[in-house]
Amino acid sequence: MGTIAEKIISQHAGRPVSAGDIAIVPVDGVMATDATAPLAIRAFEAMGGRRLWDPERVSLIIDHASPAPNERIGNLHKLMRDFHERMGGHFYDVGEGICHQLMVEDGRVQPTDLFVGADSHTPTYGALNAFAVGVGSTDLAAVWLTGKIWLKVPQTIKIELHGRIPPGITSKDLILFLVGQMGIAGATYQAIEYTGPALRHLSLASRMTIANMSAEMGAKTGFVDATGLALPYEFTAVFPDPDATYSQVYRFDVSELQPQIALPHSPDNIRPIAEVVGQSVHQAFIGSCTNARLEDLQMAARILKGQRIHPRTRLIIGAASKRVFNDALRDGTAQILSEAGAAFITSGCGPCVGTHQGIPGDGEVIISSTNRNFRGRMGNPRSLVYLASPAVVAASALCGEITDPATLLAGEEWELL
């Protein structure tokens, strides 16, 4: 009968719903960041909000401009801390990490949940089969007040991925390929179900990278088939019914997939790496909610171990969370990267969203493991941002130009993490 989206929304609505229906549903968890919470606090107060409907389900995270780069933002952070003091809830201050990583690490979102985040990459939690949607500040404030949100039940696009992802090719290459195929508006107003044998061996981190960039196709949310998913707790996965109705079904064989690059100035401007190899690079960034987890840093470390990055390229790294950074310290990954010349920054969103910690100069070329390369995204409309996997970013930092990591690790097969 139902797609994953229809099943989760029906369960929350307390009645069967299908694509196109409007449902007012209870929310299991909600989060906002320093980019969205200040406006939400103002809206909540204007609505007459006196207390959060359920503080245990509310998280606030300082990650978008963290630590505060100026007094204006310092005061917005203070506003959030004061709100938390009065209202309760969970608070993640400077350096704890990136909102989406924290929600998953701390179990604030779990399979079958209906989660609302005031950030467009909230669909990341589809990696663990939550129905997770991004909203703006006023919608978020309304959840704080009522514990509910209204939703139009989305249609669903099914993307079947066959074959086996080749060694050295990452889930980032896969999702960039799909964004290129579907286009930046290819899934607008819809949910996506990613399924098929190519996904079964993927880690939670790799699945999060895929679900995360559902946003770059305009999707409301995206679910990665839970077959093979491992979580540190018992859970019930959601699968679509065999007779579920899809708006579109796509099938791809990924056995020949090569590293993929998004060229300026749109995430769907995708080319195989062969077409851009040799493009010189001034700054390389490994970070963001898309690609800054331990496996991403380890991948970079395998490429950079015992080497030194190119003298005319700087490499900036921001781990997805403090926990990820501590893990990378403990296993030696951070030391390898630091000795190779990487500059570690506070865990957060700054360079990706152009607030601070690495704004490029005019005409500079950036290769980045992030999710968007719209003009001006990284803070300078006269810079050129290329998106790639952490492996490609590391290889490019090493050589000072866009480089296929396979050419550096010839003969040495490295398993997909």
Next chain:
Amino acid sequence: MSVLRGVAHVYGDNIDTDRIIPGKYTKTLEMDHLAAHVLEDLDPEFSQRVQPGDILVAGDNFGCGSSREQAPLALKAAGVSVVVAAYFARIFYRNAINIGLPVVEIGPHAIQPGDQLEVDLTAGVVRDLTDGRPYQTNKMPQVMVDILQAGGLVNYLQEHGDYT
């Protein structure tokens, strides 16, 4: 408020939120600050040229990208009375309604810069008074109509206390 008239400022497809208001300017609660930088990387003179009541017109997928509510807020603070597009990205669409900025979807259109437009929100019609063409707007879910009629989600919840 149900009939709005103004001059069209016309842009293309896939205008993302970074071009509506760059992320570096969004960390503020000052609406004047947002208005000063609206559409800065797309049309640097827009913020000087726009007059209260003007109408922003775009193609497909207007407002794609981030969830920043500062995007519709910046347009509203700059004086834009309504945004007309072929269709919108979903978070922008919700955000605009929630802050009381009307947005209407009309599919493919031939509206030119400088055209005089009339947007009848109740009847669901956009008329290009310069070339005489009418466009039907896509129907909005009733809950959105109610929120827009209240002047936004803050007013709606002040009035109702909950979703009704």
